[in-house]
Amino acid sequence: xxxxxxxxxxAQGLSKFYxxxxxxxxxxxxxxxxxxxxxxxxxxxGKSTLLNLLSTQAEPSxxxxxxxxxxxxxxxxxxxxEARRRHLLRxxxxxxxxxxxDGLRMNVSAGGNVGERLMAIGWRNYAxxxxxxxxxxxxxxxxxxxxxxxxxxxxxxMRQRLQIARxxxxxxxxxxxxxxxxGLDVSVQARLLDLLRGLVAEHRLAAxxxxxxxxxxxxxxxxxxxxxxxxxxxxxxxxxxxxxPAHPYSQLLVSSVLQV
Amino acid sequence: xxxxAKTGAGVLRLENVEKTFVLHxxxxxxxxxxxxxxxxxxxxxxVALDGPSGTGKSSILKMIFGNYRVDCGQILxxxxxxxxxxxxxxxxxxxxxxxxxxxxxxxxLRVIPRVSCLDLVAASARExxxxxxxxxxxxRELLSRLNLPERLWGLPPATFSGGEQQRVNIACxxxxxxxxxxxxxxxxxxxxxxxxxxxxxxxxxxxxxxxxLGIFHDxxxxxxxxxxxxxVRAFAQGSQxxx
Numbered sequence: 001x002x003x004x005x006x007x008x009x010x011a012q013g014l015s016k017f018y019x020x021x022x023x024x025x026x027x028x029x030x031x032x033x034x035x036x037x038x039x040x041x042x043x044x045x046g047k048s049t050l051l052n053l054l055s056t057q058a059e060p061s062x063x064x065x066x067x068x069x070x071x072x073x074x075x076x077x078x079x080x081x082e083a084r085r086r087h088l089l090r091x092x093x094x095x096x097x098x099x100x101x102d103g104l105r106m107n108v109s110a111g112g113n114v115g116e117r118l119m120a121i122g123w124r125n126y127a128x129x130x131x132x133x134x135x136x137x138x139x140x141x142x143x144x145x146x147x148x149x150x151x152x153x154x155x156x157x158m159r160q161r162l163q164i165a166r167x168x169x170x171x172x173x174x175x176x177x178x179x180x181x182x183g184l185d186v187s188v189q190a191r192l193l194d195l196l197r198g199l200v201a202e203h204r205l206a207a208x209x210x211x212x213x214x215x216x217x218x219x220x221x222x223x224x225x226x227x228x229x230x231x232x233x234x235x236x237x238x239x240x241x242x243x244x245p246a247h248p249y250s251q252l253l254v255s256s257v258l259q260v
Numbered sequence: 261x262x263x264x265a266k267t268g269a270g271v272l273r274l275e276n277v278e279k280t281f282v283l284h285x286x287x288x289x290x291x292x293x294x295x296x297x298x299x300x301x302x303x304x305x306x307v308a309l310d311g312p313s314g315t316g317k318s319s320i321l322k323m324i325f326g327n328y329r330v331d332c333g334q335i336l337x338x339x340x341x342x343x344x345x346x347x348x349x350x351x352x353x354x355x356x357x358x359x360x361x362x363x364x365x366x367x368x369l370r371v372i373p374r375v376s377c378l379d380l381v382a383a384s385a386r387e388x389x390x391x392x393x394x395x396x397x398x399x400r401e402l403l404s405r406l407n408l409p410e411r412l413w414g415l416p417p418a419t420f421s422g423g424e425q426q427r428v429n430i431a432c433x434x435x436x437x438x439x440x441x442x443x444x445x446x447x448x449x450x451x452x453x454x455x456x457x458x459x460x461x462x463x464x465x466x467x468x469x470x471x472x473l474g475i476f477h478d479x480x481x482x483x484x485x486x487x488x489x490x491x492v493r494a495f496a497q498g499s500q501x502x503x
Contacts, residue, residue: 032352190373197372219372223351237326237351244328248284255285 006068008033008174008206009054014063016049016230023049025230027063033173034204038221038238040211040253046230048178051210055095055176056085070173090120094167094175098182100159104151104166110137111147113166121170136165140195157188161195168199177209181216193219214257218242226250270300270338271471272324272440277333277347279319280497292497293319297333299490303439306462306472308486315492317475318367321442323347324473325364326354337361337440359387363441363470365433367448369425371418378403378413381431388436395435402431405457423449434461441465443474447481459484 007030016024024046039047052058065077097103114133140161181189225235234247245251277297283289294316301307309317322328330347385395406427417428447455462485476482
């Protein structure tokens with residue numbers, strides 16, 4: 001199992017400048033298979049920019065970004081041709097957005113939202129696609145009777161679960177999540193967190209989760225990186241950083257929450 | 261005094277461990293916790309940490325578990341015939357040690373929303389490598405030994421009483437065998453019958469060869485569970501010079 005010891009994604013010296021403003025400053029990050037990394041910090045800390053850089057949604061100003069594919073070969077994401085990058089996104093990666101409307105097609109049925117991802121990777125048999133989509137709707141606790149409904153009639157929590165089903169149906173190896181529980185009621189959050197926790201463990205997903213909620217980080221992540229002003233000020237085992245934070249800013253962040 | 265580090269073929273060894281919290285939000289105030297902690301625990305023995313509250317007993321357990329950092333010294337765990345120092349181990353190595361070597365029963369249950377207590381305990385057993393059916397069987401056995409009413413097994417423990425949550429927590433902690441067990445007041449808030457059940461679990465671990473380091477508030481329970489007592493007042497910062 002030598003593949004276990006190699007990171008699935010590694011970034012070195014990753015920076016992003018907007019003019020003279022530094023959004024991400026010289027970031028080094030490694031993510032291993034089966035590992036969940038939380039990136040925490042306040043808004044404006046650069047955590048969403050970092051997620052966009054790691055997931056190739058934005059172009060870094062400098063630095064390297066290497067992904068290890070299903071076959072174990074390293075892929076330089078910065079020089080990857082666009083067609084291959086898009087193929088990778090469809091087949092090996094997932095992206096769960098904070099606003100489900102950005103991750104779903106709102107005028108396509110729930111079943112269609114899940115099924116079209118299968119079609120994109122070559123599934124052609126309609127009955128098989130519908131069966132697989134229906135299975136995933138059940139897995140994320142959406143009644144199969146709702147398969148032909150469009151997500152614009154779904155609640156926020158249902159939309160978010162549908163977005164997760166749409167991402168998981170292609171069995172990704174690496175999933176990026178941007179505040180996946182943001183904007184949801186606490187009871188709805190709990191259901192979603194439980195679902196994510198189960199999926200990550202069951203499928204040995206590698207995941208990068210951006211969150212400002214340290215309780216979400218504690219529940220879902222193995223490791224955490226605390227960001228401030230575009231830099232990672234502290235990184236380590238999640239419970240160690242949250243229970244014994246060393247950096248002044250981490251101490252401030254941890255002491256500012258009621259209980260994590 | 262006690263707490264000598266010179267033990268034979270131990271499975272857990274602390275050498276000169278020191279810890280101070282630095283509170284940056286209080287102008288860098290330094291909060292000394294312990295210094296010069298040296299002790300060893302052998303396979304099959306239960307060592308109790310004793311001393312007034314605030315003397316760093318829980319902190320010592322948290323440092324061994326990799327939950328707190330250590331300023332200096334070594335915390336060595338026997339792993340595959342060699343020694344691994346958790347104070348210099350990275351996050352992934354610490355997680356491996358927790359899977360294979362280290363068990364920890366804390367005072368309070370960290371409740372996971374919507375997960376039933378039976379599933380919670382079974383998941384702990386699976387983490388230790390037990391196959392799913394055996395893990396479920398082990399979970400049932402532990403919950404019934406700890407007298408948790410069967411009607412509660414399918415419910416998430418969020419709404420349970422303190423004592424019920426503590427028993428779920430203990431069941432999780434003892435669900436799978438670990439060579440090193442850390443127990444932080446496992447019998448706090450338990451009645452006599454349940455304390456007895458916990459002592460039985462501790463003694464089973466001992467006879468299977470676990471090295472146990474624990475904090476037991478109740479002196480009677482301490483006397484029944486522990487083979488040896490270490491007074492942590494010896495590790496108060498500053499006391500070494502005067503000892």
